[in-house]
Amino acid sequence: MSVEALGGIFSGPNRTGSATLIGIGVGDRYNHMSSLTLQSMGFYNNIQSGFLDASAREDVSVVLFFGDNYNGGFVQITWPENSGESDFWCTPTVKSIMLIGSAPGGSGQTMLSFKDIFQSEWDAVIDAQLGSDGWRRGEPLLGWDMFTDDPNSKWLNSSLGYLKVHQDLTLETSPWPWDYDAWLEYWIYLYPSGGNVRAFVPQWRWWVDSGVIHDSVEAKFKPKVDAGASALQDDLNSKLQGYDALTQGRVNDVFLLPGRQGSPPGSDVHGNTGDDVTIVIAM
């Protein structure tokens, strides 16, 4: 496989200090450097400048994350096709990097906000699942989990990206007079099915506060979390069916961008992966 766009990152300002190559391969969607990789190369919290020579065939974005493993605050800089070589500068607090290749000018791509299509569905599903056994503490955290290296995530593929929902809860423990805190998380994988976008929930996780009735509270909570996975998947797929008229069986790829991006990558984007995730449907 050949190189589509190539550049470098430097520990010093204006192309000085230690350097290493960054780039994206032809046909690749993501090339990425995790926090562990940056640490092993001496670039963790130690990048101050860089450059990229644009691709002749696609737009290439460099996303600098100020949190570990593609999370937290980020800046996304895009090199449109054939835009030549240009530099970037940053504070030395970058903890992970991602390069994303996408169609020039966002051609054939539709962008959706995870929060907009999901949050109301989530509230309905979780409220129905919990019934009188508990309640949501605040709104969910809607983010992503990209190329996870968490050994506990055995149902996830470390080469894929997932949408992730985290919800804090309070569980009603009547007749025990003290409620228990808990949280649950679901991972969502989006894929084209019959040329339209569909969702699958490959993994879920839960936690219940420690205490003397922990086991009985968890025993009651766990089946609800398990059942919630398929309920969530069904509801999300019903919602996604609403976009079938738009996609008309032409979807050939689905990928994710950090934060809320209403238009194709162009000017610099600043945001936080906890704010939202952009679902890009490529046709």
Next chain:
Amino acid sequence: MQTLGDEEFGFAIQAAGGRGRNPAPRPTVAASAMVFQADLGGTGGTKLPDEAGRFAKKQAKRARALGTLTLRAMPAWLDGLTERHMTPAKLVAAIFRRTLEHPTEASVLEAGAVLNEVARDPKAAAIVSANLIRDTRRIRTRHHAQDEEA
């Protein structure tokens, strides 16, 4: 000492006579049995359905972790270069030249890993930086020329 049923609940600290440091506190048998273990929660999951699995396989091939190459042994080409005891400038130039001849993702990744090692010497780091700027354009140009030929 507080009690919980018939069991002791608390730590017993022995008072050592004479001068010197007190021994470390030793929990009683009852106290050590009361240590709470942090609950880490649980994880459930299920395999992707076939259609999603097929797409996932294709998608996974289009995501690549950069800079994670670990060399188990010195590549023969690098061994050949180092045997010639070149100056850092000539060594760096030779590595870039080799990458220019075969500008594939694998060769760029390998060059990146090797150059990172070469740059452990601060003098060599400056040379790598200088070459990096000039030669990435040449690698790109060469790669595009190869694509057009293909």
